[in-house]
Amino acid sequence: MSTDHDTISMLRDAVQRYTNDHYGFLDRAGVLGRAPGFSPRAWRDYADFGWLALRLPEDDGGIDADAAAIGVLMEAAGRRLLLEPLLASAVLGTGLLLRTGSAAQRQAWLPQLADGSVKLAFAHQDDANAPCVWRDGLLDGVKTGVLHGDVADRVIVAARNPAGDAVLCMVAAGDLAASSYRLVDGRGAANLRFDGARAEMLGQPGQPAQDAIALALDEAAVALCAEAYGVIASLVAISGAYLKMRKQFGKPIGTNQALQHRMVDMYLLQEESRALVNAAQQVLALPRAERERVVSGARAYVGAAVRRVANEAVQMHGGLGITEELDVSHYFRRAMTIDSLFGGRDLHMARFTAHSLTADQPGEQPCVPM
Structure with a gap:
């Protein structure tokens, strides 16, 4: 709809x-x-x-x-x-x-x-040495980098059954061991350990979950693109206002032509990112084979754009740009965090490239880690 x-x-x-x-x-x-x-x-x-x-x-x-x-x-x-x-x-x-x-x-x-009384987290990234396995209602293994896994009341876990098929199950926070920490931007995350934790399978046994997991990760990618666009738009506005206000040698530093050109580049990245966000949102409802190339292309480009805009904003503010008291430093941290969540820029660039190279071979689909 x-x-x-x-x-x-x-x-x-x-x-x-x-x-x-x-x-x-x-x-x-x-x-x-x-x-x-x-x-x-x-x-x-x-x-x-x-x-x-x-x-x-x-x-x-x-x-x-x-x-x-x-x-x-x-x-x-x-x-x-x-x-x-x-x-x-x-x-x-x-x-x-x-x-x-x-x-x-x-x-x-x-x-x-x-009503907000229950908060969920989605755990999809396995620890390489302890992949999650669901067997007879119990879950074993470790998940890493679970966004807001520190405050979730329940966790939806992407796991494998003994046959190797992907399954989704839900675990109460009280039935797992969490090692909590803060991300660079201040949000919480956790590494989660399941040692025979009681886990309720979502849906019916035998119902394939791989497509649902892939769609959820694509939804995360598109949502993060929108969040990155919000960061970019704020940094462009903040930097533009700073160049008009900050004076050097009796005139605003924004009169410097080199800084004007850099602001134009930042604004172009903002508008290009907005267009790519819109494109990714429009294809998200399409079948997997039709959406992945556009979603990954947008994720890779917007991830690079938000990092570049954040770097430019910090440089324009000088030493103030990295201080705790200035909002620019916090936007910079959020930009760095966005670029690493749910499959970062490198993974999506690789998937975009793979889809582009196989565009004339519809029978081949690149494999993406769960």
Whole structure:
């Protein structure tokens, strides 16, 4: 289903008003680095506004949001450096449960996801020495780099059954061992160990999960592109304002032609990134073979763009650009983090290249790690 333009416009206005009024740089600084690592008040507000239920069907209180509507929320996450587990829970966790969960599982968990009382994380990256195996309702293995795995109430885990088939199962936080840490941008993550943890399979036994996992990772890639665009747009605006305000030898440094050219390059990267985000959002609903090349191409390019814009912004601000007290340094950290989550720029560039080289051979599909 495609979300209509009026709904997207109203959602964008609501998100911008709320974050402008309640999620300024100083508001964020008040919760950064403190338990639980995000704002519980903001999380409750997101639930009250219906943002955590965007993906739910209309009968369940949502709007059956597509990638464009989700992109509005993720763009705001980049513009305001939101710390809450929107991507992990409201986008990926909710989407996987909707797509693969049984009717009973959806009935049990979707209302709690919508009201914010339950937070999900998606664990997909195996430890090379301890891959996750699901057998007879029990899960063994280790997952690394689980975004918001430190605060999740339940974790959806991509694993293998004894036959080697991909499965998705859900584990309560109390049944696993978590080694929590902070990412560079201040958000929480964890390495998770499962030693015979009780794990409820999503859906029915024998139901293939590989396609659902691949789609979830592509959804993560597109959502991160939207978040990166939000970071880029904010850095372009902040840098432009700084060049007009900062004076040297009695005149604004923005009169320097070299800096003007660099600002133009940053603005072009912003507009190119916006176009690629829109393109990736439009193809996300297509079959896997048709969407992967565009999604990976956008992810690789936008990942490079946000890093370049962040580097330029820091350089234009000079030594101030790396200080804790200036917002530019925090955008820089978010840019670096975005580029490494859920398959970074290098993986997606390799997949884009592989798809491009095999475009004339439709029977061949490049293999992407689970």
